Amino acid sequence: MLTDAVVRTSTGRVVGQRHAHHDFIDKVKGTMLYAADHQPPGMLHGRVIRSTVPSARIVSIDLGAARDLPGVAAILVADDVPHNSLIVRASGGLGELAIEMPILASDRVRYTGEPIALVAAETQQIADHAAELVVITYDELTGVFDPLGAMEAESPLVHDEGNVLVNWHIARGDAQLGFARADVVVEGEYVTQLVEHAYLEPETGVAWIEDDVVTIRASTQVIEHAVEIARILGLPSNKVRVVAAYMGGGFGGKEDMTVEPFLALLAWSTRRPVRMIWDRQESLAASTKRHPMVMRYKTGATSDGRLTAQQVEIIGDAGAYPYLSARIVFAAAVVACGPYQIADVDVRSLAVFTNNVPTSAFRGFGAMQVTFAYESQMDRLAEALHLDPAELRRRNFLSKGDVIPTGETLQTVVAVGETLDRALARLGELPVPSAPHKVVGRGFACNMQPYGRTIWFRDQASAWLTLQADGSLLIRSGVTDLGAGQAASLCQIASEVLGVPLAMVSVYIGDTALTPPAGGTFATRQLYMSGNATLAAATDLRGRLDPVAAQLLGCAATDLDYVDGRVLAIGGGSLGPELGLSLAELVSECARRGVDTSILTVWHADVGTFDPVLGQGDTFPDYTYGTHATDVEVDTDTGEVKVLRYIAVHDVGRAINPMRVEGQIQGGAMQGIGYALTEEIVLDQGVNNSTLFTNYLIPNASDYPDIEAEVVESGEGRGPFGARGIGEPPIGPSAPALANAITNAIGARPTRLPMTPERVLGLIDTTRGKSWNHK
Amino acid sequence: MSTFEVDLHVNGSRRQLDVKAEETLLDVLHDRMGMSDVRYGCGEGVCGTCTVLIDGDPVSACLLLAVQAAGREITTLRGLEGSAPDGLHPLQRTMLQLGGSQCGFCTPGVILTAVSLGRRNPTATRDEIRHELVGNLCRCTGYTKIIDAIETYLGELGTGTIDAH
Numbered sequence: 021m022l023t024d025a026v027v028r029t030s031t032g033r034v035v036g037q038r039h040a041h042h043d044f045i046d047k048v049k050g051t052m053l054y055a056a057d058h059q060p061p062g063m064l065h066g067r068v069i070r071s072t073v074p075s076a077r078i079v080s081i082d083l084g085a086a087r088d089l090p091g092v093a094a095i096l097v098a099d100d101v102p103h104n105s106l107i108v109r110a111s112g113g114l115g116e117l118a119i120e121m122p123i124l125a126s127d128r129v130r131y132t133g134e135p136i137a138l139v140a141a142e143t144q145q146i147a148d149h150a151a152e153l154v155v156i157t158y159d160e161l162t163g164v165f166d167p168l169g170a171m172e173a174e175s176p177l178v179h180d181e182g183n184v185l186v187n188w189h190i191a192r193g194d195a196q197l198g199f200a201r202a203d204v205v206v207e208g209e210y211v212t213q214l215v216e217h218a219y220l221e222p223e224t225g226v227a228w229i230e231d232d233v234v235t236i237r238a239s240t241q242v243i244e245h246a247v248e249i250a251r252i253l254g255l256p257s258n259k260v261r262v263v264a265a266y267m268g269g270g271f272g273g274k275e276d277m278t279v280e281p282f283l284a285l286l287a288w289s290t291r292r293p294v295r296m297i298w299d300r301q302e303s304l305a306a307s308t309k310r311h312p313m314v315m316r317y318k319t320g321a322t323s324d325g326r327l328t329a330q331q332v333e334i335i336g337d338a339g340a341y342p343y344l345s346a347r348i349v350f351a352a353a354v355v356a357c358g359p360y361q362i363a364d365v366d367v368r369s370l371a372v373f374t375n376n377v378p379t380s381a382f383r384g385f386g387a388m389q390v391t392f393a394y395e396s397q398m399d400r401l402a403e404a405l406h407l408d409p410a411e412l413r414r415r416n417f418l419s420k421g422d423v424i425p426t427g428e429t430l431q432t433v434v435a436v437g438e439t440l441d442r443a444l445a446r447l448g449e450l451p452v453p454s455a456p457h458k459v460v461g462r463g464f465a466c467n468m469q470p471y472g473r474t475i476w477f478r479d480q481a482s483a484w485l486t487l488q489a490d491g492s493l494l495i496r497s498g499v500t501d502l503g504a505g506q507a508a509s510l511c512q513i514a515s516e517v518l519g520v521p522l523a524m525v526s527v528y529i530g531d532t533a534l535t536p537p538a539g540g541t542f543a544t545r546q547l548y549m550s551g552n553a554t555l556a557a558a559t560d561l562r563g564r565l566d567p568v569a570a571q572l573l574g575c576a577a578t579d580l581d582y583v584d585g586r587v588l589a590i591g592g593g594s595l596g597p598e599l600g601l602s603l604a605e606l607v608s609e610c611a612r613r614g615v616d617t618s619i620l621t622v623w624h625a626d627v628g629t630f631d632p633v634l635g636q637g638d639t640f641p642d643y644t645y646g647t648h649a650t651d652v653e654v655d656t657d658t659g660e661v662k663v664l665r666y667i668a669v670h671d672v673g674r675a676i677n678p679m680r681v682e683g684q685i686q687g688g689a690m691q692g693i694g695y696a697l698t699e700e701i702v703l704d705q706g707v708n709n710s711t712l713f714t715n716y717l718i719p720n721a722s723d724y725p726d727i728e729a730e731v732v733e734s735g736e737g738r739g740p741f742g743a744r745g746i747g748e749p750p751i752g753p754s755a756p757a758l759a760n761a762i763t764n765a766i767g768a769r770p771t772r773l774p775m776t777p778e779r780v781l782g783l784i785d786t787t788r789g790k791s792w793n794h795k
Numbered sequence: 796m797s798t799f800e801v802d803l804h805v806n807g808s809r810r811q812l813d814v815k816a817e818e819t820l821l822d823v824l825h826d827r828m829g830m831s832d833v834r835y836g837c838g839e840g841v842c843g844t845c846t847v848l849i850d851g852d853p854v855s856a857c858l859l860l861a862v863q864a865a866g867r868e869i870t871t872l873r874g875l876e877g878s879a880p881d882g883l884h885p886l887q888r889t890m891l892q893l894g895g896s897q898c899g900f901c902t903p904g905v906i907l908t909a910v911s912l913g914r915r916n917p918t919a920t921r922d923e924i925r926h927e928l929v930g931n932l933c934r935c936t937g938y939t940k941i942i943d944a945i946e947t948y949l950g951e952l953g954t955g956t957i958d959a960h
Contacts, residue, residue: 040891047899048887050832050872054900057831145817218934220836220844220900268834268844268900269934300837503898503935679894683936687897690937713841713932721928726939 221268
């Protein structure tokens with residue numbers, strides 16, 4: 021069912037242009053004020069005191085020495101938290117265990133880094149010193165650090181309710197019959213690692229009490245956590261206000277609460293402003309991460325390269341608490357088969373507790389990991405069938421109107437084939453190796469990534485537009501901005517419809533007190549949701565303005581054109597085309613006639629239901645498709661992989677701002693390359709060994725070549741003007757594209773990430789062993 | 796704890812401050828002097844979000860004690876002189892026009908490092924630009940548009956359209 025989307029064709033005057041405006045001006049000037057930059061008078065400095073062991077009973081907490089330290093304003097433990105429990109039902113209660121997570125651990129810790137106490141002090145140095153003086157005595161328990169081990173009967177329990185948080189099943193047709201029809205069956209197991217978002221701005225915020233309201237200005241993707249914070253403090257929701265600063269990156273890592281409840285507790289307790297900055301070490305050690313997954317795939321096809329069946333088992337490491345794991349492994353299950361038509365499918369997807377650091381949202385949200393698996397399977401199948409891997413994919417791509425494994429019918433065009441053709445065409449000839457001990461290879465990978473929340477959450481977003489007396493425009497939206505232009509896009513959309521020049525548009529975002537709810541920035545949902553809400557509000561406003569303008573200009577309402585702060589009659593009204601009317605004059609006339617030029621519009625997404633028993637039903641509103649292609653050179657002496665070329669192509673339906681679309685594609689692809697080749701949080705029995713940027717290696721400027729981004733505009737998407745979301749999709753294809761290229765170069769397949777030189781060299785050694793045996 | 800009275804010369808103005816021996820230049824600039832364009836990112840001198848120019852050279856302010864910067868010329872992004880009518884430095888303009896900034900957290904450090912490069916090596920190649928930027932991590936852009944912006948800026952320097960001030 022299609023929502024009654026506002027259908028409006030863009031003139032291309034503002035939408036579709038590479039405008040650089042709004043927050044980007046502050047950013048290049050260095051005048052953007054992030055969450056840590058706000059310093060109210062009398063501000064204290066907060067710190068979280070965390071568990072140093074992965075699984076234990078807390079025997080005692082000795083606060084004496086810390087409390088005696090001059091300059092310490094407050095130390096809080098579990099007993100000081102009015103409601104010390106949070107139950108996250110990430111899937112809306114469709115099948116996951118209900119597990120309580122304490123805000124501060126009282127008697128039991130389940131991972132290294134779990135919060136136990138809070139301190140606020142006059143300086144950061146005093147707060148840090150006080151944290152060192154707190155003595156916590158533990159009675160250590162046996163932990164479990166591997167999700168496969170945690171599923172065994174004799175495993176220690178992370179939670180008494182059980183170690184399997186959720187076990188989804190999505191099935192369509194009969195996989196066994198599908199395999200019986202297959203001429204070729206390939207199987208593979210793929211293993212991905214724990215990785216960190218590594219936004220350059222760590223988790224941070226400032227809280228203060230104003231008019232007896234706890235106000236928290238933080239780096240957060242979701243201001244709606246205000247409701248949970250109020251519950252934790254034992255306050256009604258009107259007593260907590262959350263303001264989202266523009267973020268120095270989010271990538272999903274600021275979707276769950278980070279500093280907010282701790283800041284709220286410290287500010288409420290001391291009645292003073294408090295700032296908290298998780299230092300990089302703390303952020304790497306204790307913030308949520310991406311799920312490591314073990315993915316077992318079995319894929320069948322006929323000899324002419326038609327997919328017949330796929331069986332998938334996904335086991336994700338949830339770490340010690342639920343967070344959003346239930347929804348993430350669900351997303352993995354929904355797109356486990358990728359952009360391919362397969363009649364007989366059986367997918368199981370589990371999230372399992374361990375005593376590792378919790379995992380949760382991270383750009384790609386489960387749909388990323390499975391791309392590594394299904395695109396590796398496609399190349400394996402092509403090899404088994406002696407088919408060109410691009411041709412195999414072309415024979416099986418989904419099309420509009422096809423039914424996917426959840427039983428849903430795709431409602432928009434699937435332009436994945438065009439992204440594939442463009443990516444391969446751009447690569448041209450494969451280069452020759454630069455030295456005798458080097459080999460080159462080419463690989464590519466296609467993907468599909470949902471945009472928009474799971475449908476059963478009945479998503480909505482609102483936008484409040486006010487056309488002011490001088491013809492300038494205010495946009496108010498609860499949207500939060502991670503740096504991708506979430507707010508600026510709304511300006512372009514409103515400017516396009518109302519003809520207000522961008523410099524005359526102001527946008528106020530992310531405030532639970534003053535902006536209408538937009539529902540958080542995650543799930544690649546804000547262009548789709550708030551973009552549609554803004555378009556709907558601007559269109560509603562036009563509905564009020566048009567009759568007034570038409571009458572003044574002596575033309576039909578359908579002949580009006582809003583451009584550069586003026587309203588013109590197309591083809592000339594009775595007043596002539598060259599005259600028109602300024603927006604200020606129009607607003608003045610509206611005021612005289614009692615026509616309100618301020619409007620609040622709520623936009624509703626699809627609604628539907630999912631049956632977790634049948635594994636069928638409504639899941640996501642739509643998908644974004646793309647292809648990445650790459651040439652690599654592998655040093656057979658060292659296993660080092662050099663990326664020679666990297667092309668990334670996605671269909672975005674309609675680019676609201678092509679420059680920022682390219683930026684999303686380039687940045688996502690690069691983050692995916694880091695995931696593929698270098699990034700890994702190494703845990704040793706639950707203890708994090710990768711807590712510095714010197715040993716957690718994100719890509720730097722000289723590691724990789726340019727990301728050559730191409731934008732396909734199919735014109736069909738469910739966002740404003742036919743746009744599709746592009747925040748998450750570009751991170752997915754990097755790892756399988758590189759894995760397929762490395763396989764092409766060395767003749768052996770990496771199935772574990774990251775593909776480090778050591779691992780690649782190990783694979784090269786196996787091929788040498790094979791060739792010796794054959795000779 | 797011992798404190799020292801230091802003269803800090805920041806963006807052309809002089810301030811006398813009492814600083815503790817262990818206070819980093821980052822903490823003094825950001826928290827005590829209101830320089831929000833000098834940012835904490837890692838505290839280990841890797842990410843470059845706290846980059847400032849000291850006597851013209853890019854330095855991580857998190858690794859320098861405030862006392863070590865006494866009497867030296869400290870330039871933060873906001874201290875760059877803009878020549879364009881919009882008040883932007885030419886590199887700020889190319890960064891804006893070519894989309895070199897997303898979340899913006901790394902942007903001041905990137906711009907200062909590149910301006911310093913332009914003064915030392917205005918004919919730097921694309922690879923030399925990449926090499927120069929290894930101390931300024933960016934997690935949003937994938938670097939391509941940042942390098943485009945710097946290359947364009949250096950090109951303008953080379954044609955004499957602008958000065959490497």
